[in-house]
Amino acid sequence: MIVHDVFLPAPLLVVSSGIMVMLGATAWRRSVGRSFLCAMGILLLAIMVVGHHAGTVPDHGDSLFVQDRWTAYTAILTMFSTICIMLMSWRDDGIMRADEYALLLMLGTLGALAMVFSANYMPFFVGLEILGVSIMGLVTFGHRAVPGHEAAMKYLILSGVSSAILLFGIGLAYGVTGSLRFMPPIAAGGVSAALPPAATIMILVGMFFKLSAVPFHMWLPDVMEGAPVPVAAFVAVVSKIAIFSPLVRYFGTENQPPFLNDILCGVIILTIMGGNLMALRQADFIRLMAYSSIAHMGYLLIAFMCPGRLQSGAITVYLAAYTASTLGVFAVMDAFATPGGPDGRVIAQWKGVFSSHPFVGAVMSFMLLSLAGIPPGIGFFAKFGIAAVGVAHQRDLLLCFLIIGSIIGLYYYLNIVRTMMVTPSLPSRPLNRHVRPELMALVIVLGMIVVIGGLFPARAIHPLLPAATVPSETRDGITH
Amino acid sequence: MNPLPALVLLPIMGGGVAWVAGHVRPRVTTTSRDASWWVVLVTLIVETFVLVMATFGHPVHTGPWPGHFSMPWIPAMGIAVRLDMDGLSLSLIWLSLIMCFLCVFLATRQVTVHAGAFRFLFLATLTGIIGTFLATDLFLFFFFWELMLVPMFGLIAAWGHEDRQRAAMKFFMFTQGSGLIMLLSILGLVITHYRQTGVLTFDYFTLAHTPLSPAVSMLLMLGFFIAFAVKLPVVPVHVWLPDAHTQAPTAASVLLAGILLKTGGYGMIRFNIMLFPDAASRFAPIAMGLGVAGIVYGAWLAYAQDDVKRLIAYSSISHMGFVLLGIFTGSRMGMQGAIIQMLAHGLSTAGLFVVAGAIQDRLHTRDMRCIGGLWAAMPRLSGAGLFFAMAALGMPGLGNFTGEFLVLLATWHVSPLPAILAAVGLVLAAIYALRMVNRIFLAAPRTGLQPVPDVASRQMAVFACVMVFLVLLGVYPQPFVTFSAPLPLPVAAMTGPEGATP
Known part of the structure; x- marks a missing residue:
């Protein structure tokens, strides 16, 4: 060259x-x-x-x-x-x-x-x-x-x-x-x-x-x-x-070669079920997030498998939703950690957060609900997009697993929210003195992205809509 | 100004203000210590004014139904904010507001821990419910359908009784899981419409004219039916309801029983029957069977309960069986009976839950084995309890009787056997309601019960308002029947789906 x-x-x-x-x-x-x-x-x-x-x-x-x-x-x-x-x-x-x-x-x-x-x-x-x-x-x-x-x-x-x-x-x-x-x-x-x-x-x-x-x-x-x-x-x-x-x-964003279809289907089903089922029994928050991220990759692969008019919107919104919500969860976790105190890695440490740190608890539950696909978070629209491409392609089996996986996922996300709502038996710890304003600002910005993206997803998908069709054009350009 | 978006947005905005007001409370003087409560009250009053405007105003007819609002939301997917109002949604919104006033006057003052947040969640639930009643964009409908679950989950999980968290999880998992099945049905309908016409839209009126093969329409109808059946609830999927109703704080119980269950009935009328009339009529025998099973099973279990709130919860299952039965009779009379039954059941059950909540606040127990002889101690509360119990058992002259009678009559025309079985449910209802009245109010006073204050006469005035509505529904139901009838779709079909009406 x-x-x-x-x-x-x-x-x-x-x-x-x-x-x-x-x-x-x-x-x-x-x-x-x-x-x-x-x-x-x-x-x-x-x-x-x-x-x-x-x-x-x-x-x-x-x-x-x-x-x-x-x-x-x-x-x-x-x-x-x-x-x-x-x-x-x-x-x-x-x-x-x-x-x-x-x-x-x-x-x-x-x-x-x-x-x-x-x-x-x-x-x-x-x-x-x-x-x-x-x-x-x-x-x-x-x-x-x-x-x-x-x-x-x-x-x-x-x-x-x-x-x-x-x-x-x-x-x-x-x-x-x-x-x-x-x-x-x-x-x-x-x-x-x-x-x-x-x-x-x-x-x-x-x-x-x-x-x-x-x-x-x-x-x-x-x-x-x-x-x-x-x-x-x-x-x-x-x-x-x-x-x-x-x-x-x-x-590319066209139909995959036929021999890949069955492999992809199998991998998606295993990914969704495996990620969600293993997340169920975790006591460690980060491990839970790891398994939930595995499950989310499974949902994303459904959109990858279903080319068509709705695909690019579904993929772009899902990526944005996953990024914002996951980063939000980790940022809140980081804000919650105190030097020498609980670091927020164990779910049991989050007991009673709603009464001791209401803001942290509210933002965390909001991010988790967005990951679970509940409105008004952007995750709701993201999951909706995945279901839409799945229905448009009549991937019935994958859709069944999408629903089963979502219900299981809902359980472990809600379980954390539930833990945060438990009234602590001990008197609440003094408020986190180790305040980091840039972290709070980050949490607020991510929260805004999740809310605004959830309420007005049109602005999120519209300018990016040709995004995934371009790779296919490029690919065509390369092949001939 | 179009009142419909204001109807949806007002409660949640008022709720936000109430939350803030609840936070500033410690700093201000004691005279305004219930600032957030006043905010809630003002919000509801303004909401009532808007609703009066929507009811009696003469809006410009831009849509197929009297009230219409439309605004683009996600044009790339054919999603818009479409709100439409007919008599059915209007009467259910009125019911919701009456419930909310009942809660605000009788049940929200007891909440002292994080009262601002409680009121915010309460009003946010109201936003979700009103949005569900108004939305005619299927995506928006689903959005509100899911949206109302989150605040309700918070209400149960944070302010409920002893086993609240399990109940809240169960409630959320059941309703959300079934909601996902409805989502697939919605998408199936939209995609089928897209394949046939090339138009991607979530508009209710446009989608109503999608030609569907019998198998597909049955499948889609079932998807909707499952979600609504969980909410209503219909017997095999009712297991969340007794726990959620029992563990929820009084205000949340009232909301749950009073309106949340009605969203299931509303959805069945609006979506199952009106979108898929053929599939619904083919499915009717099964649905009616489920309805009868619910009537008898709910009544039977209600009889076996010792917990007051659990008894009321099972009686709700029984009454909702009548709603299911009436909706699927396929006749106009059955539908009217179901709607009247929904309104009357909302009022009477809400009253019963407030009474049960008042008893629990005073005696700190819901176990009927530990309560007794309240008639002498609390004559006003006992009177209210007796009245609502009579309404629940279907006493002629009260609203529930009208609803149940119309449903039974319509069912008899279709097939006598379910009507007979459902009538057995009425007998059981009389047994459990009277037994409850006997055990709580009329039995000999238990030893060791502290003397407790009766409800204030001001609060009795609120009860009296609800009673007046129940009597009106029972004695002169015709205006309500006419008013609350859902506007039929075929008319909209003739005039064109997209606002062709002049």
């Missing part, structure tokens, strides 16, 4: 050069506050230039990166989530003690952005690995060294296995088509007909690993449990968006 051919979306450029600046600043003089501010500035700048790019758009479609509405949307979601997570971890004594934390978070975001913008196996795989390695580093931050290290090791090994499977699939795909273009391989003359499906399935398995769909989900609860709260939020939100975005681009 020649230099004048280079096509580079601006956010990638901004974030990677920003990381260089941060590295230089760290080498000059270490300061947690400065690297935090630096990272925030870089992310804001990157969000502003999300639609721009450096170099020329290659007309033959053979570039490393692609840029359209879908990438803009998911990149903004990714960077917005990272900003929220930065705010959550700022002034958190446990994790912000070293400026490597902000650096690792930025590196993870860079990896996620590379995956979001990729139109080629190379940047996709490199981004995946950058994201994976930085998550491994992030997980070990925090007070509790031993579970953190254990979780990081678990993540390292399992993520290595999944990357190996993915890489093998990519190798097979390259062998079949002789190209690294990011699309399912199509059999050319002279290759065995079994190779393209095998390659596709291996790539899918690798993606499902990262997405934590059910037979490949074992790592997620352990990793999130061992990680500090903001890192758990990063794993639950950013890494999921970063893998879902290329998944949609890879398979």
